[in-house]
Amino acid sequence: NCSPMKLHHSSQLAVHALVAALHLLVAPRPAQSAAGVVISNKPADGDTIYVDRDRSISLSCRPVSTETSLTLFWYHPRNYYTPVSNQDMNKQVYIKRDTSDPRVLMIFVNNFKDDDQGRYYCRYMNQLVNPPEVVSEDYINVRIIQRIEINYAPTEQWIPFNKTSTIFCSFKGSDISVAWFFNSQPIRTGGRYTINPLQGLIISPSLSSDQGTYVCQARSTGSDFMDVNIVVRVFHKPEITYGPVIKYPAACINGMDCYLKCMATGTPVPQVIWYRAQDRNRPLHLYGTNKYFVDTRANVGELRIAMAEFLKDDDTYICRAVVTSDVIREITADMYTEAEIDVVVHLIPQFRNYQAMMNREVRLGDTVELVCEVYATSPLDLQFQKYGTYAPYVMGPQPDDSRISIRRSQDPVDGRVHRLHLEIKRTVYLDSWNYTCMAVNPAWNSTLNGTVMVLMQPNLTSNNVSMMYGWLRNVTNITCISYGLPHPQWRWYRQFAEIPPYTDNGTYRIFTWDYEIYSQSWLQVYPDYGIERWVFDRYICNASNRIGSGRHEMMFYKASVPGPPRVTVVSTTASSVQLDVQPPAEDGGMHLWYYELTYSALSGQLTWYGPVQFALNSDITIHGLMPSTDYSIRVRARNAVGVTADNMQLPLQIRTKDRGSPDPVIFLSSNRSTYPYSQTLRWKVPVNGGDPLVGYEIRVRPVFYDPARRAITGYKGGWILYRPPFYNPYLSEYRVTDLEASTWYEAEIKALSRVGESQTQRTVFLTAAPDALGRPDRVLSRAPPALAPSWRGALLTAALLAARLPLTGGFL
Structure with missing residues (x-):
């Protein structure tokens, strides 16, 4: 219900406002005069302040002069040409005089928004002129503080290896600058790095060394900043490292559990999932039956097919190594790797028609055939082998026996029925044997024994x-x-x-x-x-x-006892007799076992000593006899029946030689010593010449020796005398010590008795290098002279031996 008067008045005011605005645009800005204005909120170092979004602000403007003809006005950034006149506090933008200083004009903005940003002008105007004149003005730039908000910046990210990769980090807002840090070191654009503020950090190509912790730092106007820590791992595409293979048994067998195994590696560690080719998108462990059992642990994939069924479970099985889908979206093409294995469920070879294999009888010289019939899946290897031999028969006639031939046939109706034929022509008695048919396929190794019996008279x-x-x-x-x-x-x-x-x-x-x-x-x-x-x-x-x-x-x-052996005397000394014994002419029909020897002196108590057993091929020597004494010797043979009867032979009569010096001592030791500071001398016990030995005398001296000429070329020192303690008549070795290493020595030895001494025997030996065995033997020392037996002790020992062995002697 507006009257024409009011409409005209409104139009007139609008025209005046437009003229004033044009005047402001066209007219030059007045210079700051003494009658100036001051915005109290304006910072000292600039003309911009920052406020929070959706908050209420107030700006104060105060005139410098006290002129009353001038008026203060505030202008909002949305309308630089019309002053703010609204004084309603319920409005979003309104003005108000300061109650404490009426000269100060304040502008209030409630719920500060983006369109409230800009320059707020405070003008000191003279309205007494037409158009109104701006005497002085000031402005303040009010901006909203840009609080940083994350747009997309996952704290854990994966990047593919050896590709152009992006570590995502973006923020909401404007006037935001982004900086990157890796392991606390700043990253600058260049080389492999490119910083895209809208996406993140681009690395080309990504390497394994790029794995670590990154800091994405955002800064905005108003000094707001934010750090985002991002843990980056380098993604390696899953790789099948083992399999897929049939783990156990070597093949899938009908009616038995079949195990398939597959292993994979990658970063992150992948999960191995099994599929069948007939349904590549449905994991077997989700079938929900008792047929498939899958170990889905990371890096390991084992599939158990329970009670595998022939034909039904035949298929191509797929081992797929998959990483979790939350890695990153850019590498979905490399999220999995798969490998396939063709699984065929095999039948265990089953033998049929046993009658064609069992107890095949044939007359000597005729032909016989064994037929091994097997029901099994292919591939099937069939062989015949003679039991107890190592090599099976080959197909066709045998190279070493053309009488035997092998051929194979297959049932024309059922291809799983196989037959192997073994044919033997012109049979001989050695063909009577067990023959093994071996059927081998991926499922099993089965054997069946057949028998050929060649009939013949005993x-x-x-x-x-x-x-x-x-x-x-x-x-x-x-x-x-x-x-x-x-x-x-x-x-x-x-x-x-x-x-x-x-x-x-x-x-x-x-x-x-x-x-x-x-x-x-x-x-x-x-x-x-x-x-x-x-x-x-x-x-x-x-x-x-x-x-x-x-x-x-x-x-x-x-059978009977053997006859007397043929005995002859080989040699006689003062204390021993050596005999040669030959088998008897009559062995009594049985094999001889051994010889028995007895003897007796023809004086004294006439006691027979023995019997002593001797092997058939051994030397018989009697030791320890008395010199100048007659002996009766009897040698008998023994077999399973018994021993030669005494009445079948006459004793052998011999007389020992007169008492004399011992025979020469024969050295048995090596001329190379094992130790550097000692040597063990060994010898053969000599014949004592009819009187017991009382000891040995050993001398050793260092020499210069030429092994090539086997001759002593000089002497390094004098003789060292050793007299071994003599308590055993069978003493045959003695260790000489306190020698020098790597030195040639000459050694002499002679045997002593009450009658005299033997001829001196000599040898040479070389001691070992110093500590050749890693241990010195210099700690071993020969017995001191006080321990060597005296001649009186030796004579006493000889007397005791003579008293103990008056006419007995002994065997060696």
Whole structure:
């Protein structure tokens, strides 16, 4: 209900305002005069202040002069040409006089928004002129503080290896600058790095060394800043490192659990998931049945197919190594790697038609065939092998025996039925054997034994002897052996009288044993007193089967003790006799075991010493005899029956030589010493010459020795004398010590008795290098002279030995 008067007045005011605005635009800004204005909120170092969004602000403007003809006005950035006149405090923008100083004009802005930003002008105007004149003005620039907000900056990120990668970090707001730090070091654009404020840090290419902690730092006007810590890991595409393979057994077998295994690596560690080609998007562990069991731990993938079924579980199985989907969006193409394995469930080879393999009989010289029939899946390897041999037969005729040939066939209707044929022509008795058919496929290794029996009459082998020996009250086995199948029945005869098969009367017992193609029978005979005149007789063994029979005759003789061996004297000394013994002319029908020797002196107590056993091929030497003494020696032979009877031979009569000096000592030790500071001298105990030894005398001296000429070329020192303690007549070694390393020595030795001493024997030896074994032996020292036996002690020892062994002697 506006009147025309009011409309006209409004139009007139609008025209005046437009004219004033044009005047402000066109007219030059007045210079600051004495009648100036001051905005109290204005900072001293500039003309801009920052305020928070949605907050209320107030600005104060105060005139400098006290003129009353001038008026203060505030202008909002949304309207630089019309002063703010609203004084309603409920409005968003209004003005108000300061109650404490009415000259101060204040402008209030509630809920400060983006469109409230800009320059706020305070003008001191003279309204008495037309148009109004701006006497003085001041402004303040009010801006909203840009609080930094994260737009997209995950604190954990993955970047692909060896590709252009972005570490994402972006913020909301304007006038924001972004800086990057890696391991506390600033990153500058250049080289592999590019900083994009709207996306983040671009690295090209990314390396393994780029893994670490990054700081994305944002700063805005108004001194607001924010740091975002980002942990970056370098992504390596999953890689199949093992498999997929059939872990156990070597193949999937019908009716058995089948295990497939696959392993993968990558960063992060991938998860291995199994699929079937018929449904590549459905993991097997989600089937929810008791058919598939999957180990889905990181890096490991094991699939168990429970009770694998023939044909039903045949498929291509896929091992897929997958990393979690929350890695980063840029590398989804490299999130997984997969490998495939073709799984075929095999049937275990099953043998059929056993009759074609079992107990195949054929007459000698005819042809026989074994047929091995197998039901199994391919690939199938079929072989025949003779039991107990190492090499199977080859296909076709055998290179070493053309009588035997192998061929293979397959059922034309059912391809899973396979047959292997073994044919033997012109059979011989050695063809009677077990033959093994071996069927091998990826599922199993099955074997079946078949038997070929070549029928022939018993053939008594040449192992049977024509004569046997036995003796009274001793069991003797008379043996017959035959070959050929079927195994025979045995009959035994003495002369032509049959001995009943199951006889056990104390004199005869019959045993039979069959093995392979052979058969053996024993007639056990026990001769006793009273039956010896008829039990030693001719015996006949008879072997018969359904093809024929064979027989063998043997004479059973009575064995006896052996005759006397042939003995001759090889040498005689004052204290020993050496004999040569040859086997007797009659061994009594039995093998000799050994010789027995006894002897006695023909004076004194006439005591026989022995018997002492000697091997058939050994030397017989009697030691420790008395000199100038007659001895009677008897050598007898022993076999299973007994020993040579005394009445079958006369004793051998000999006389020892007169007492004399010991024989020379023979060195046995090496001329190279094991130790650097000592040497063990070894010798053969000499013949004592009829009087007991009382000791040895050893001398050693260093020399210059030429091994090439085997000659001593000079001497380094004098003799060192050793007298070994002599408590044992069989002393045969002594260790000399306190020697120099790497030095040649000459050694002398002679044996001593009460009669005299032996000739001196010499040898040379070389001591080892210093500490050749890592241990010195200089700590070993020869016995001091006080410990060496005196001549009086040696004579006493010799007297005791002579008293203890008056005429006895001894064996060696």
